[in-house]
Amino acid sequence: MSYAKEELLAVAIARLIGDARHVAVGAASPIPATGAFLLKEKNPALRISLLQKRTGNPFTEGSRELFDLAGQGRIDVFFLGGAQIDGEANINLVEAEGKRFPGSFGSAFMYFAAGKTILFREEHSPRVLVRKVDYVSAPGWSPPAVQRRGGPAALLTGKALFRWQEGQRRFRLESVHPGSNADDVRANTAFDYDAPAAVPVTAAPTGDEMALMRGPVARVIAENYPEFARRVWGALAELRPA
Amino acid sequence: MKLADADALARAIPDGASVGLPPDYSLVAMAVVRALVRRGAKDLKLVGVPVLGLCADILIGAGCVREVETSAVTLGEAGLAPRFTAAAETGTLKVVDATCPMIHTGLQATEKGVPFMPLRGVLGSDLVKDHPDWKTIDNPYAAGDPILLAKAIAPDVALFHARWADEAGNVWVGRRRELATIAHASKACYVSYEELKPGDMLEDELLAPGCIGAVYVTAVAPAPRGAWPLGVPGVYDIDDAHVLQYAKLAKTAEGFRRYLDEFVRKAVSA
Numbered sequence: 197m198s199y200a201k202e203e204l205l206a207v208a209i210a211r212l213i214g215d216a217r218h219v220a221v222g223a224a225s226p227i228p229a230t231g232a233f234l235l236k237e238k239n240p241a242l243r244i245s246l247l248q249k250r251t252g253n254p255f256t257e258g259s260r261e262l263f264d265l266a267g268q269g270r271i272d273v274f275f276l277g278g279a280q281i282d283g284e285a286n287i288n289l290v291e292a293e294g295k296r297f298p299g300s301f302g303s304a305f306m307y308f309a310a311g312k313t314i315l316f317r318e319e320h321s322p323r324v325l326v327r328k329v330d331y332v333s334a335p336g337w338s339p340p341a342v343q344r345r346g347g348p349a350a351l352l353t354g355k356a357l358f359r360w361q362e363g364q365r366r367f368r369l370e371s372v373h374p375g376s377n378a379d380d381v382r383a384n385t386a387f388d389y390d391a392p393a394a395v396p397v398t399a400a401p402t403g404d405e406m407a408l409m410r411g412p413v414a415r416v417i418a419e420n421y422p423e424f425a426r427r428v429w430g431a432l433a434e435l436r437p438a
Numbered sequence: 439m440k441l442a443d444a445d446a447l448a449r450a451i452p453d454g455a456s457v458g459l460p461p462d463y464s465l466v467a468m469a470v471v472r473a474l475v476r477r478g479a480k481d482l483k484l485v486g487v488p489v490l491g492l493c494a495d496i497l498i499g500a501g502c503v504r505e506v507e508t509s510a511v512t513l514g515e516a517g518l519a520p521r522f523t524a525a526a527e528t529g530t531l532k533v534v535d536a537t538c539p540m541i542h543t544g545l546q547a548t549e550k551g552v553p554f555m556p557l558r559g560v561l562g563s564d565l566v567k568d569h570p571d572w573k574t575i576d577n578p579y580a581a582g583d584p585i586l587l588a589k590a591i592a593p594d595v596a597l598f599h600a601r602w603a604d605e606a607g608n609v610w611v612g613r614r615r616e617l618a619t620i621a622h623a624s625k626a627c628y629v630s631y632e633e634l635k636p637g638d639m640l641e642d643e644l645l646a647p648g649c650i651g652a653v654y655v656t657a658v659a660p661a662p663r664g665a666w667p668l669g670v671p672g673v674y675d676i677d678d679a680h681v682l683q684y685a686k687l688a689k690t691a692e693g694f695r696r697y698l699d700e701f702v703r704k705a706v707s708a
Contacts, residue, residue, distance in 0.1 A: 223514060248463065248514075251671065258615030259461065259488060260546075263539035267558060289510075290535055290564075296526040298518065299510030300565060301489065302538035308559030333537075335562035341582055342561050423515075 199401050201354065202428045203409055204373060205318070206230035207401040208357055212314050212350050216242065216272035220262060220310070222301070223248035226417060226424035228275045228316055230409065233416050237408045245271075246420055263302060266309035269345060274310035276303050277317045280329045283387025284365055285315065285336025285348040288329035300333035307334040312349040320353035320376075322386040337365050356381045357398055358389060366390055371398040440603075441659040447628045448473035450657055451595050454504075456483040458545075458593035458620040462491030462514060462668050462676070465599040465614050467630045469664035472702045475500040485593050486511070487545065487620050488538035492668060492681060495519040496702070498531060499694045505532040509541060515678065516685040521694060535565055540572065542616070544591035548623035554587040561586055596624035599665045600650075600658075601673065603631040606638035607652030610645060612671065621654040630661035632670060 209231025213219055221229045221244065229246060236242045245254040247262060255261040265271055278287035279297045287307070289300045307313050317324055338344045348360040351367060355376040358367035369391040372381055378395040401409070410429060418425035441447055447470045451457065460466055471493040474482075479502040484494050486508025494511055497503050499521030511522040525531035539557055547555040554573075561584060566572055577583035598617045600609035609629045611617045621627045627650075639645040667677035667684070687693035 250463065250669070250675070253613070256613045256615070258613070258617070258619060259464070260539065260542035260616060260619065263542065267539070291526075294527060296523050296533075298512040299489070299508060299535055300537050300563070301510045304537035304563040304565055305539045305557065305559040332562065332564045338562055342584060343558060 199406060200428050201373075202227055202230070202424075203401050203406065204398065205352060205354070206234055206409065207405050208352055208398060209314065209316070210235040210405075211399075212352070213242075213273050215239075216311070218243040218245070218271055219273040220245045220247060220266070220271045221275060225275055225316070226421035227318075228314070229421065230413060230417050233413045234405060234409055237412060249420060263305055263309070266306055269309075269311070271306075271309070272311040274306045274313050275316050276307060276313050276334070277315065278324070278329070278333070280324060280326045281315055281317060281351065282326050282329045282336075283367060283389060285351070285360055285367070286329045286332045287315070287334050287336070288331045289333040290331040292330040303334040307336075307347065308338070308344045309346065311346045313346060315348055315351040316353075317351075318354040320355040320381070320384050322384060325353070325385045325387055327386045327388075336360075337362070355384065361390070364390070369395055371396045373398045374400070439607075439657040441657050443659050444469035444630055444661045444664060445473040445476065447597075447630060447657060447659045448477050448479070450626075450628060451479065451597065453480040454482070455594040456485055457595045457597050458485045458487050458624050459490060459493055460487055460598050460614065460617055460620065461489045462493075464616060465601075465611055465670060466491070466493050466665055466668045467597050467599040467628075467661070468493060468666060468668055469599075469661040470597060470628070470630050470659075471496055474502055475698065475702050478502075484508070485591065486536075486541065487616050488536070488541040490522075491519065492684065495521045495688065496698075498522050498525050499688060499691075500698060500702075503531060505534065507534040507536055507541075509536045509538045513681060513685050516681045518685075520685065520688040524691075534570070535568060537563070537565055540565075540586075540588045541591065542619065544571075544588040545619045545623040547588060547590035548592045549619065552590065554589050556585045556587050558585065591623060593620070593624040594626065596620040596627040598629060599661065599670065600629050600631040601670055602633055602635045602639065603629065603658040603660075604635040604637060604639045606640065607655055607658070608639045608649045609655055609658060610635075610639055610648050611650060612648040618650050618654075621650050626656040627654050629655055629658045630664040631658055632662055632664065632673060634660065
């Protein structure tokens with residue numbers, strides 16, 4: 197069965213979320229949201245908090261509630277990106293090469309407080325995956341004295357999936373998506389990382405996963421990310437839930 | 439105190455004031471922001487609680503702002519905030535970068551009348567070394583446990599929009615409780631509102647939890663559709679097409695000037 201790149205990435209995200217109880221998804225993150233809702237089809241007990249939800253938002257205590265929840269350990273999985281991400285999993289959302297980006301948002305806190313963080317950035321280029329970030333919005337690891345509940349679990353890009361190796365403070369290439377290969381990933385990644393001799397191909401969505409994504413998942417995503425849903429699923433996403 | 443309109447509220451906010459503002463998804467007093475531009479406000483310091491959006495971009499582009507302290511400036515789905523980006527890149531705007539919960543924590547310290555409050559995380563971020571008011575201490579209850587302190591934040595002015603004001607001076611903001619935090623922590627609080635409700639909302643058990651009590655509110659003024667082109671949940675949605683149009687026009691100084699001429703200087707509302 198043919199699938200869109202976004203569907204492959206969403207399935208990879210669903211697998212990375214694993215057995216979490218509560219996932220929070222930030223603004224402008226339709227692919228992580230798709231992955232989370234796909235997982236919820238298999239595990240209805242999964243709680244998903246969509247932070248940017250305009251109606252029926254999960255929070256009633258204002259925008260600080262997410263951080264209070266995370267501070268208590270009630271958020272198992274969070275997603276972060278970066279204008280730059282480096283080989284020590286530091287992320288930069290502030291500035292690079294004279295360019296100003298929007299800012300760090302809650303990253304400097306959430307990267308510590310969430311049970312685990314999945315780094316996600318579709319663009320896979322030496323411009324984004326740098327040797328060393330120009331500005332550390334949030335550090336990938338902390339010295340032992342610093343209390344830290346969680347940190348990076350993986351880095352997913354448009355070309356590949358890396359696992360974070362906490363002990364070595366290095367990424368390890370786990371799989372390469374169809375259309376790329378190990379050499380292409382190496383050439384487009386400015387930081388050094390470990391890799392197996394033979395790099396597996398990222399698992400394609402199963403028939404079941406495709407049916408779920410193009411059915412109930414597409415409908416819930418269309419409510420919250422209409423532009424994305426139209427682009428990926430076209431007419432399918434016009435089917436609003438009854 | 440009840441003032442006549444958004445322009446009267448804008449006149450009450452002095453040049454040079456630090457102004458606590460909510461994000462675009464909360465309740466933003468856009469009519470007052472436009473009035474601040476019309477009155478030629480100067481040297482404002484904007485505090486994003488915890489991030490800023492369209493209102494800050496317009497004020498920055500119009501030359502009303504000296505400094506921002508915020509966790510981000512973004513137009514959300516419409517992308518980068520173009521006037522903020524240009525001003526930050528050319529160095530004409532001072533930017534103090536923060537992270538969302540440190541802003542909330544600093545305001546909460548002021549709510550409680552204490553000089554600082556601790557927060558976990560953040561250590562090792564470049565934000566810590568660049569921020570003038572954050573200090574790391576050893577947890578006095580457990581040796582060898584560094585923890586970050588947020589200095590109390592007390593803006594001169596809180597500025598936001600409300601669904602209702604009432605005759606007793608209370609305002610209703612529903613679940614947008616970050617507005618209560620800004621109001622509690624600020625020295626003065628100015629609120630534009632959609633509609634006036636007769637009586638006292640605190641007498642109504644269903645409305646009271648969404649209220650900010652009159653004790654915190656300095657002045658209110660009517661501004662129907664006063665959050666436009668942003669939204670008031672349950673009343674009108676964000677005008678995404680308009681925000682997108684803004685994002686395109688404001689990419690250049692010339693386009694931004696045309697936007698001001700058409701939508702700000704002429705005192706229009708949708």
